[in-house]
Amino acid sequence: MSGVRALAAQDISAVASLFQRVFRKSTQAAPASLVDYIRHFYFDAPGIGDGIHSLVHVDDAGQVSGFIGVHALPMTCEGRQLRAAICGSLMVTDPEKDPLAGARLLKAFLDGPQDLSFSESANDISNRLWTRLGGAVLTQNSLDWIRVIQPASFVLDVGAHRIPFASAFRAITRGVDTIWRKRLNPKKLNWSAVPVGGTGPKALETREINSAQFAALLPAFTTDYVLKPDWETWWLDRVLADAENKPELGPLVLATVTTRSGMEVGAFAYYAKAGAIGRVLQLLAKPGQAGPVIDCLIDHAAARGLSGLRGRLQPSFLDPMILRRIVFMPSGATVVHSRDAALLKAAIAGPAFLNGLAGEEWSRLIGGTFA
Numbered sequence: 001m002s003g004v005r006a007l008a009a010q011d012i013s014a015v016a017s018l019f020q021r022v023f024r025k026s027t028q029a030a031p032a033s034l035v036d037y038i039r040h041f042y043f044d045a046p047g048i049g050d051g052i053h054s055l056v057h058v059d060d061a062g063q064v065s066g067f068i069g070v071h072a073l074p075m076t077c078e079g080r081q082l083r084a085a086i087c088g089s090l091m092v093t094d095p096e097k098d099p100l101a102g103a104r105l106l107k108a109f110l111d112g113p114q115d116l117s118f119s120e121s122a123n124d125i126s127n128r129l130w131t132r133l134g135g136a137v138l139t140q141n142s143l144d145w146i147r148v149i150q151p152a153s154f155v156l157d158v159g160a161h162r163i164p165f166a167s168a169f170r171a172i173t174r175g176v177d178t179i180w181r182k183r184l185n186p187k188k189l190n191w192s193a194v195p196v197g198g199t200g201p202k203a204l205e206t207r208e209i210n211s212a213q214f215a216a217l218l219p220a221f222t223t224d225y226v227l228k229p230d231w232e233t234w235w236l237d238r239v240l241a242d243a244e245n246k247p248e249l250g251p252l253v254l255a256t257v258t259t260r261s262g263m264e265v266g267a268f269a270y271y272a273k274a275g276a277i278g279r280v281l282q283l284l285a286k287p288g289q290a291g292p293v294i295d296c297l298i299d300h301a302a303a304r305g306l307s308g309l310r311g312r313l314q315p316s317f318l319d320p321m322i323l324r325r326i327v328f329m330p331s332g333a334t335v336v337h338s339r340d341a342a343l344l345k346a347a348i349a350g351p352a353f354l355n356g357l358a359g360e361e362w363s364r365l366i367g368g369t370f371a
Helices: 009-022 032-043 101-110 124-132 151-158 166-183 211-221 233-243 290-303 315-322 341-349
Strands: 003-006 055-058 064-077 080-092 116-122 143-148 204-208 227-229 252-259 264-271 277-285 308-312 327-330 333-337
Touching: 003 101, 009 032, 009 055, 009 064, 009 080, 032 064, 055 101, 064 101, 064 341, 080 101, 101 124, 116 124, 116 341, 124 333, 151 166, 151 277, 204 290, 211 233, 211 252, 211 264, 211 277, 252 290, 264 290, 277 290, 277 315, 290 308, 290 315, 333 341
Parallel strands: 080 116, 277 308
Antiparallel strands: 003 055, 055 064, 064 080, 064 227, 116 333, 143 308, 143 327, 204 252, 252 264, 264 277
16 A cells, blocks of 8 residues: 655665656666765754654555655754754656655655754645645745856856857857956946956955854854754754765855954855856845845856856845846745744744755755766
């Protein structure tokens, strides 16, 4: 008889094969490195247990026919200690044959003992399931923001997977971009590009730092959030170690933004593959400093030769982004659920520190290499 149960060690190879087929669009066998990482990320991860598990759907023959990946995250809400669970990688072998398998997996997850459940990657179908089961969509957290830095290179990077031999045109696009950016007025914002030399505030300094230094900054930059992670140092070390191992996205750049006197006003983490659109993993800013920190991020990425930046919106950055020629587009929805009405209301009203390092985007399953 088909049903849902907790992920067991003997299921991991089948789950890796399903992930390889559904998300990596490959008919080849799942490599051993992917099997090992799924075990590391979903089975051996800290916080898993006491009712919080990844789940598998099995068919009548007892074979794995679906999966929902779950990892735990300690959080606080106005000082209250919480157990939160983040879900991702919802996948089904044959949704046409068993259209309710995904719904069974999600319902079983939401029925777990965690105080709060959320995801930052719900598609349209999952989104509807979450809301039918009492969850809510965080609209602003569900938007991606995009800033063009070098327009010709940006267009080439967007079409790189569709244009044969796209890399052969990179030298040409770089030349076009340089000519265009030199013609721009540095005192005027432009939708199409960032001027050579940037537009950021000269009174602030950007300095690259290591992962331990970045982790040490997080408590100071999350104090004003009602709902936020309750990270321990070893937990953040694990997250950042995984985040740094994504060769498909380029090196992870961690940086702090300070005044000339050394006061820290912001920080950021982004992937810096030269010529590509860099993925921003995390933006941090003190109150009133979001705009200048965004400027410093854009200038830093431009100096590294990126064609653009893309990241998930944090609502506190919305207004300054609108003023900086940044465009927005819908992405996977950020959805939350709790049986505690007051907690759900707090998550919706915010401010809530979700997504990025407090989500699943740091995982090697997004942008990692497995061979």
